Amino acid sequence: MATETSRNRCPVTDINVLPENCIANFLSLTSPPETCRLSLVASTFRSAAESDSVWERFLPSDYQDMIARASEPPVFASKKELYLSLSDHPLIIDDGTKSFSLDRRSGKKCFMLSARYLTIIWGDTPEYWRWISLPNESRFTEVAELLHVCWLEIHGKISTQMLSPDTTYAAYLVFKWAARVIGFRFEYKPAESWVRLSGSEGQSRSFHLDTNGRQRRERCVVPRRRVCHRNIIRRRQEVDALRESGQYPKERGDGWLEMELGEYLNKSGEVGELEICLQEVKDGNWKSGLILQGIEIKPKISTPVQNRWVISEGRQLEKWPHKYPTIKVFNYFGIDK
Known part of the structure; x- marks a missing residue:
């Protein structure tokens, strides 16, 4: 036996x-x-x-x-x-x-569409946008600086065949702030964006291109008066929740900020153009101070930790x-x- x-x-x-x-x-x-x-x-x-x-x-x-x-x-x-x-x-x-x-x-595969490649409403009008060079900061020769608009709208496109198949991608606005910024405060109505296949319906999302998100959180840490302690803690939790949910810009390792605009599952064999759009037009308030490098399309990857089989030096599994x-x-x- x-x-x-x-x-x-x-x-x-x-x-x-x-x-x-x-x-x-x-x-x-x-x-x-x-x-x-x-x-x-x-x-x-x-x-x-x-x-x-x-x-x-x-x-x-x-x-x-x-x-x-x-x-x-x-x-x-x-x-x-x-x-x-x-x-x-x-x-x-x-x-x-x-x-x-x-x-x-x-x-x-990851791609970034440069600001010059994007369609920016009023982007070719010198009174509203100007093109500058940031050689030590941007990967492209030109970036777009917003001077003065009340209608912010940016479009980008990329062929799905250029992307890796069977992969969930997210599109990100890559930008930074100039020394003087106007019209991007939390009190204004949020911007809207969508990422979708050309000719199809896509779900839009809302977010804030807020310059004071970090300062707002820091100012809510220590309450000055006991009576407002709960309100301040609640405000801090709300700001943290919005940031974690992707409704606020996040800092990148290259010194720029990124704001997620939406995601898309690139199925194998699906052919078309992926459309990306950002709009902030409802309030009608004048805005300036946004420096745009481009829109990056990169995969959203989650690798769960679990028990796996490994090889040891004892020459067995x-x-x-x-x-x-x-x-x-x-x-x-x-x-x-």
């Missing part, structure tokens, strides 16, 4: 005897973060994790076309180096009107509830749960 049971059990695999191309093929079925983690788990994985065959799978299928459209094509010695370069340094493509980059964790999720590899090596 014991002999028959041991025969039916799948033997533990010594990963050091596996050929490098086999390990490389396995790594290419995971993700960039998991490949980097596994390269530290066992020495056998280290060289395979550096191979071009692995990182070629993580790059989008049209990456060569994107490089050909770049103003300054990247210089790279390996596909891994190219992947990391596209994650950290966006390529300026299509005569400086767009930028292309990769989401570092997933390899999904173990189930490990690790806070850094790796990969399910038991099926690849023929080992059952």
Whole structure:
């Protein structure tokens, strides 16, 4: 009985005897973060994790076309180096009107439409908007500065075929404030935006391009009089809730602000143009001081933490509830749960 049971059990695999191309093929079925983690788990994985065959799978299928459209094509010695370069340094493509980059964790494609590429109502009227250069701050040669309008409306379009399939994208207004800002206070009516496929109905969302969101929160921290303590705490909670829900701008790592305009699920095989619109027109109040870099379209990715199977230096597969999720590899090596 014991002999028959041991025969039916799948033997533990010594990963050091596996050929490098086999390990490389396995790594290419995971993700960039998991490949980097596994390269530290066992020495056998280290060289395979550096191979071009692995990182070629993580790059989008049209990456060569994107490089050909770049103003300054990247210089790279390996596909891994190219992947990391596209994650950290966006390529300026299509005569400086767009930028292309990769989401570092997933390899999904990201694009930013420059302000010059967008349709800005009254954007070509010098009394209302002016075009300036911020060489050390913006990735594009020109940005648009709002001088004086009562009707703020911005449109952008991008082909869904340029985006990664089966991916939920979000569009963000990327901007900052000039030294003097008028007409973007919380007391005014909120702006509206939508992101939708051309010719279809999309749900609009409301938000505040509020210059004093942070100061308002800080001023609500310590009440001056006991009688107003509850009201101040309530106001602070309301502001925090709006910020967390995406109804206030958030700071980016590059020094700009971003405001989410909406999201869109790019289904595989769906062909069309994705339309993005921002409007702040209901109040009719005059506005100035907005500096617009563009609209960025990037994936919204959520990776849940769960129990996964990992490879240990003991050369066997173990189930490990690790806070850094790796990969399910038991099926690849023929080992059952």
